[in-house]
Amino acid sequence: MRAIDLHAHLTPQCFQREVLAGKMWHGMTSAEGELFNPRNAWTPEQRLADMNSLGVDIQVVSTNVAFYKYDQDVAITTAIAQACNNEVHQMTVDYPDRFAGLATLPMQDIKAAITELERAVVQLGLKGAMINDQINGRTFDEPEFLPFWKAAEQMGALLLIHQARPTLVTQRTTRYHLPNTIGNLVDRAVTFASFVFGGVMDACPALRICLAHGGGYTCFGIGRMDRGWQMRSEARGNITKPPSAYLRRFYYDCLTHSEAALRLIIDTVGADRVVLGTDWPADMRIDWPVSWVLGLQSLTQEEKELILWKNLERLLGL
Amino acid sequence: MRSIDIHAHLTPQCFIRATQAGQEWHGIRPGSVRIAPRAVWTPEQRIADMNSLGVDVQVVSTGAGFYYYDRDARTVAAMHRDCNDEVHQMTMDHPERFKGFAQIPMQDVPTAIAELDRAVNKLGLVGAMIDDKVNGRTYDDPVFMPLWKAAEQMGALMFIHQGGATVVRERSNRYHLPNTIGNLADRAVTFAAFVFGGVMDACPNLNICLAHGGGYTCFGIGRMDRGWQVRSEARVHIPRPPSAYLSKFYYDCLTHSEAALRMVIDTVGIDRVIFGTDWPADMAIDWPVSWILSLESLTQEEKEAILYKNLEKLLGI
Numbered sequence: 001m002r003a004i005d006l007h008a009h010l011t012p013q014c015f016q017r018e019v020l021a022g023k024m025w026h027g028m029t030s031a032e033g034e035l036f037n038p039r040n041a042w043t044p045e046q047r048l049a050d051m052n053s054l055g056v057d058i059q060v061v062s063t064n065v066a067f068y069k070y071d072q073d074v075a076i077t078t079a080i081a082q083a084c085n086n087e088v089h090q091m092t093v094d095y096p097d098r099f100a101g102l103a104t105l106p107m108q109d110i111k112a113a114i115t116e117l118e119r120a121v122v123q124l125g126l127k128g129a130m131i132n133d134q135i136n137g138r139t140f141d142e143p144e145f146l147p148f149w150k151a152a153e154q155m156g157a158l159l160l161i162h163q164a165r166p167t168l169v170t171q172r173t174t175r176y177h178l179p180n181t182i183g184n185l186v187d188r189a190v191t192f193a194s195f196v197f198g199g200v201m202d203a204c205p206a207l208r209i210c211l212a213h214g215g216g217y218t219c220f221g222i223g224r225m226d227r228g229w230q231m232r233s234e235a236r237g238n239i240t241k242p243p244s245a246y247l248r249r250f251y252y253d254c255l256t257h258s259e260a261a262l263r264l265i266i267d268t269v270g271a272d273r274v275v276l277g278t279d280w281p282a283d284m285r286i287d288w289p290v291s292w293v294l295g296l297q298s299l300t301q302e303e304k305e306l307i308l309w310k311n312l313e314r315l316l317g318l
Numbered sequence: 319m320r321s322i323d324i325h326a327h328l329t330p331q332c333f334i335r336a337t338q339a340g341q342e343w344h345g346i347r348p349g350s351v352r353i354a355p356r357a358v359w360t361p362e363q364r365i366a367d368m369n370s371l372g373v374d375v376q377v378v379s380t381g382a383g384f385y386y387y388d389r390d391a392r393t394v395a396a397m398h399r400d401c402n403d404e405v406h407q408m409t410m411d412h413p414e415r416f417k418g419f420a421q422i423p424m425q426d427v428p429t430a431i432a433e434l435d436r437a438v439n440k441l442g443l444v445g446a447m448i449d450d451k452v453n454g455r456t457y458d459d460p461v462f463m464p465l466w467k468a469a470e471q472m473g474a475l476m477f478i479h480q481g482g483a484t485v486v487r488e489r490s491n492r493y494h495l496p497n498t499i500g501n502l503a504d505r506a507v508t509f510a511a512f513v514f515g516g517v518m519d520a521c522p523n524l525n526i527c528l529a530h531g532g533g534y535t536c537f538g539i540g541r542m543d544r545g546w547q548v549r550s551e552a553r554v555h556i557p558r559p560p561s562a563y564l565s566k567f568y569y570d571c572l573t574h575s576e577a578a579l580r581m582v583i584d585t586v587g588i589d590r591v592i593f594g595t596d597w598p599a600d601m602a603i604d605w606p607v608s609w610i611l612s613l614e615s616l617t618q619e620e621k622e623a624i625l626y627k628n629l630e631k632l633l634g635i
Binding site: 134137139141168169171172173175176177178180181182184185186187189190193194197198213217219220221222223224225226227228229231232234235237256257258260261264267268283284 | 451454456458485486488489490492493494495497498499501502503504506507510511514515530534536537538539540541542543544545546548549551552554573574575577578581584585600601
């Protein structure tokens with residue numbers, strides 16, 4: 001039994017070396033990158049020891065969301081992205097059987113984002129990129145992003161969608177960790193809807209997208225989106241089928257913290273669309289993810305194998 | 319088979335009459351409110367539609383468009399008295415067919431308590447329908463505690479239903495998403511505000527129904543529990559994880575999904591799920607009784623509990 005984790009983050013060593021010496025790194029300081037979490041300081045070797053303990057064979061490593069920096073000057077963000085992506089690349093070169101990687105991209109400039117995605121995928125061998133749910137307030141149905149989706153589709157790149165604060169809950173409350181525990185899942189449902197209602201999935205039939213955190217509230221809430229599509233002409237402007245017809249166009253990680261929720265996702269999208277994602281090393285991660293999946297009584301052995309490794313083995317050629 | 323609908327709205331005839339006569343009504347100018355076709359129906363026309371749908375009783379709530387929490391409290395209190403008097407009259411004219419929820423001016427908690435008291439104890443209404451937030455304040459704000467205490471003591475049912483902009487509106491106003499995602503997101507935040515804020519511990523007998531199946535609450539409870547486990551700020555008011563409070567609430571069946579409704583039932587228990595249709599909105603369940611009766615994953619006993627037994631017991635009707 002293998003285990004391949006699509007949702008595992010990195011705070012780059014190149015950043016830590018500078019900021020922990022009291023210097024700035026492309027304008028960033030030690031207040032960023034979640035350095036309060038000791039695991040974020042770990043070297044690749046320490047990470048591997050923890051993966052061995054957890055039973056995770058491969059992490060598809062993504063640089064932490066603090067490094068999105070979509071609101072900065074594009075030259076700065078591009079320099080940050082290149083440095084992060086080079087470090088992830090080096091991990092995959094040093095430990096080709098244990099690490100694959102996702103790039104971070106300067107999404108505020110679509111041409112620069114395409115250039116860096118191409119460098120990351122074609123030259124560095126990364127598997128795709130992790131991007132936010134929105135770019136400076138703009139959702140992914142905006143026409144300006146279409147060249148990026150076309151480019152990602154042509155490269156066969158996988159795009160992992162993962163929020164950064166603030167989420168949509170933040171405007172109402174910042175208490176009780178709700179901007180994360182509810183907000184992440186709201187943001188993801190809006191992103192699913194932006195891709196689908198905006199016509200992106202029709203325009204790019206081979207585009208590969210994974211919605212982190214189990215797709216957020218997408219699968220549970222799809223019935224109301226379908227009803228909205230039936231009743232409101234503005235919901236039918238770009239698509240001729242209801243949104244539920246597009247559920248299987250996406251991948252979803254298993255990061256639900258709920259067996260019932262994971263079961264509903266599998267029943268809604270099919271087990272061939274659900275992949276292992278743990279959110280290592282965040283405090284909101286699954287603590288013992290392989291054990292958790294293996295221990296779920298409502299999943300068949302075949303479903304567990306698809307989630308733990310078979311789907312990602314096929315999708316990423318690992 | 320009886321059926322009692324907890325989620326059915328009213329555009330008051332007193333408002334329609336005034337605006338159709340070109341008169342201002344409690345500060346609302348004629349023509350400034352969109353009125354859906356079925357909303358102008360008289361109680362008798364409404365009953366004809368209920369007969370067609372197989373709905374025996376509607377617990378009528380004046381629409382969310384009449385919250386007006388951002389306006390002068392005295393003006394809105396007078397408006398809400400008119401709304402509540404009209405709902406009361408419907409329950410007097412057709413006692414076997416209508417029960418009612420009040421509107422209460424939530425921007426002024428003492429006035430809201432006074433109107434809830436009048437509505438419940440003088441007019442015989444069953445409680446009140448309120449928004450997910452009041453001018454940006456969520457229900458864990460201590461300013462609201464006297465209302466929860468009063469509602470608990472009166473045995474009033476608080477029906478939570480969004481109005482105005484939901485949290486999704488800030489990101490996208492397209493494709494009806496502020497409704498189709500936003501309503502459900504708002505409801506989950508309200509569940510969390512009540513629970514994490516300690517209201518459910520302070521008011522153990524407070525009856526709350528979360529409309530739209532509680533929104534994303536049941537599906538998302540695992541992540542809320544995880545947040546409670548790993549973050550101290552989530553444990554400030556409650557000694558148990560939020561999932562321990564799920565069965566303190568009622569949930570209507572307005573999910574537009576059998577799988578989602580099944581999950582709500584399995585998560586909170588069949589005795590906490592009640593019939594709610596959103597009549598006469600375009601986002602209503604079209605043939606709600608038929609829909610419930612046709613669901614293959616529900617037992618006959620579960621269908622009866624949802625359609626009428628739970629509400630018979632809760633409301634004493």
